[in-house]
Amino acid sequence: MVLENSDIVHAAFWCVTMSLPKPVMRGLLGKRLRFHLGISFALSLMAAAAIKYGITEPRKQAYAEFYKNYDSVKEFNAMREAGIFQSCRPTGEN
Numbered sequence: 001m002v003l004e005n006s007d008i009v010h011a012a013f014w015c016v017t018m019s020l021p022k023p024v025m026r027g028l029l030g031k032r033l034r035f036h037l038g039i040s041f042a043l044s045l046m047a048a049a050a051i052k053y054g055i056t057e058p059r060k061q062a063y064a065e066f067y068k069n070y071d072s073v074k075e076f077n078a079m080r081e082a083g084i085f086q087s088c089r090p091t092g093e094n
Contacts (some may be wrong), residue, residue, distance in 0.1 A: 024031075081090050 079085065080088055082088055
């Protein structure tokens with residue numbers, strides 16, 4: 001049997017034995033929890049900040065702008081004249 005150069009390299013590759021690293025048997029849960037709790041805490045803070053400044057603050061601004069010029073008596077009179085209320089009639093009716 002004649003061996004070629006590639007066969008020798010291939011055979012030498014399979015002859016080398018490597019030891020596998022030992023599996024972690026202790027503390028794996030604690031290590032993973034510390035890692036994932038940190039990530040989840042950071043993501044929850046980012047989500048809370050995004051909701052506060054992306055939804056809540058613009059909504060507060062919109063309500064403040066609306067009520068800055070809102071006249072409730074004028075709105076009540078407009079609804080009364082439109083006949084929306086059962087308890088009070090429009091001005092022209094008795």
